[in-house]
Amino acid sequence: MSLEDVLARIDADLPDAKTRLMELLRIPSISTDPDYKAQCEQAASWLVSDLQSIGITSEKRATPGHPMVVGHVDGPEHAPHLLFYGHYDVQPVDPLELWNRDPFDPAIEETDAGPVIRGRGSSDDKGQLMTFVEACRAWAAVEGSLPCRITFFFEGEEESGSPSLVPFLEQNADELKADIALVCDTSMVSRGVPSIASQLRGMLKDEFTITGPRIDLHSGHYGGPGLNPLREIARIVDSFYDQDTGRVAVAGFYDGVHEVPEDQLRQWQDCGFDEAEYLNSVGYSQAHGEKGYSTLEQQWARPTLEVNGMWGGYTGAGTKTVIPSQAHCKITCRLVGDMDPDALRDKIRAHVEERLSPDADVTWNNDLEGSRAAVMNIARPEFEAARAALSDEWNREAVFCGMGGSIPVVGFFRNILGLDSMLIGFANDDDAIHSPNEKYDVKSFHKGIRSWARVLDRLSARPA
């Protein structure tokens, strides 16, 4: 047995690993946009081929949406059975003009913080997904086999609400069952601090359109007596918030929210989170959430109602003196504790409908799913093994941290497969995921691969 040989192999193979990742990044697998369906298919095929090249039996599995990739490989009898999850789809790239390069023509760029892999999906999630695949490749190359039994499970709809995920898990539950799920889609609490996510926020998505006049109107003819849906939507969006407290003003919004226990708060304070860097790196001088809560609490343990898009009227060059017929708004809520997404959706819709002016109507998008918040089972021995492995690689103690994001698959693994999940990721807060100029530090990629090699080694060890 030779973990050191595996790590050396990873180091030597890094140039080729970067080349493989860039191949995958060149495929514009934007799942939310139907125009990119063929490219999602192409990314799935690429992964199947790549897994097969490591000796992993794998195939594309059709769904009503984009395909799943499922692969299986045996390991020693005593070793645990792991389910590794990642997603090969990426976010849209707009606004394209803010990118410093074609988002799908990735490259290594030198930055003040070291070399980075620039391109859409480099961090979320293709680069992270490949840290695990590359660790397996190195194990297979050095040892001829893998130290654990592993099921690989990649989806292509994570960035578009995973509509096919639940039916697929239900239909293939027996095949996908394992001892524990591993997920690589999270970030480190601060640069260089290896992190295991102990809790995630849930998510509620909604979208509405307010209609005022039957048609677009000329503001010279109807400006005055005319109801303007842009004014209406501004008033309603503003009413979502209490500006004095920073809280959401929708009645019942905080039902099911719990305060963070004192001992957990103390642990978070010591977890290496650099609040000033976190805020300043994006241009903030202060936190803007609920008053009385720390930045970490606002991000990890408090719910939000966020407007992700709002539009209506004339948005081109020059002026158009129009009172538009419609205005549109996309929102997402991050949920914590026991917040129920379905109940919350009803409360938000009632809030809007109660505030509409006469002659204004609202319609809702009823195709959007919600997911509850999740808390990990960190008492399981795999968590301590992973913490030790990460601490070895990064030369500092790994931490259990909260996460502000939402990974609905964790709830589905629990409810459908009966699986706990362990979330380990190597992204940094400045990776600009979902934004122009997304990047993944070469250091995250390299040490991420090495980290997984160490985690596999620790997990495969026979209990003492």
Next chain:
Amino acid sequence: MSLEDVLARIDADLPDAKTRLMELLRIPSISTDPDYKAQCEQAASWLVSDLQSIGITSEKRATPGHPMVVGHVDGPEHAPHLLFYGHYDVQPVDPLELWNRDPFDPAIEETDAGPVIRGRGSSDDKGQLMTFVEACRAWAAVEGSLPCRITFFFEGEEESGSPSLVPFLEQNADELKADIALVCDTSMVSRGVPSIASQLRGMLKDEFTITGPRIDLHSGHYGGPGLNPLREIARIVDSFYDQDTGRVAVAGFYDGVHEVPEDQLRQWQDCGFDEAEYLNSVGYSQAHGEKGYSTLEQQWARPTLEVNGMWGGYTGAGTKTVIPSQAHCKITCRLVGDMDPDALRDKIRAHVEERLSPDADVTWNNDLEGSRAAVMNIARPEFEAARAALSDEWNREAVFCGMGGSIPVVGFFRNILGLDSMLIGFANDDDAIHSPNEKYDVKSFHKGIRSWARVLDRLSARPA
């Protein structure tokens, strides 16, 4: 002398007149969009050729923007010298999917209210402009000459703020001077009620961008502590208004606004305006402007602050969990009385800037012009002559009415050329100008041409 012959000629020539208008409508002369520069040039050339075909000396005159068309024709010595103004440029056509046909492939369509000419610019202003040109064509055909000396002056930037207009008027003031200006760019107060506009609202345009974070952020990472510029812009837009009174809440907004005299209010009440049809035709059950003012007052005599466009974040299909870096807003104000656009711009900007949250910045578009409200000099004898001519044609007494729109050229003619203007137009409120499915009633076109023939006849008459 044979006004009846001219009118008969107009009736006989109507099919050809419609064909000519449709030729002009086929040219997509959208002035606000730089992509249509060549098409604006083409529309100007078409008008030059058409005027020349009537025997009017005319030419395109270059400006830094789209060209002016200027034509001259002599008339009898005793007759007045008229300056006729119209504009050949049109509004953008978005949202294109709401049109029932290609906006630049016009056609005659039968409707419940009679036949209409459907297409962008059919009413605003190509169809209206051509009512005057066709009246002149008929006079020239029947009489061999025109009854008045006329200068034709068409611009191509009316829908984009007329940036070249003032310099052009200043540089060509001697050539463009006349006794009175005629403008055909207004509507009738109600269907079938011939109308002369006695007052116009002015206009202030502004546009701002609010920037929060330096880049687009992931709402899982920054949702909570992150300042969202969409929430910021909603709060600020909402703060423009007092929801209880329907008034604009910007400090000093109503400086220079005067109440309408009682006798004028009474006259307006009798002018044939059908409030229910006006509101119901676009889906309103009531007027939504300042409480305590009639619909006509809200439209003609009260100022507004209107949001014409607002946008930011993700607006495509599906969901994107983004906190955008920027949010944008386009506004226009309609001005009345002695409101000063420059002073008002400062007040609105101060209102916004005072309300910005920490870490939010605002930038303004400084390329947008304003214009004051205008009151016509209806004591001039030409107004009584025109009223008589219109009453003859429409078989009911023509009215002096207010107008909610803004025609800045009226102020420029006054200040630069020393000219009073008389505004006569034949559009209807349901013409959907600036909207999808713009149309012009064939009746407006036909009787509009006949109306101008009668007006020219009345104006050319020697004083008794």
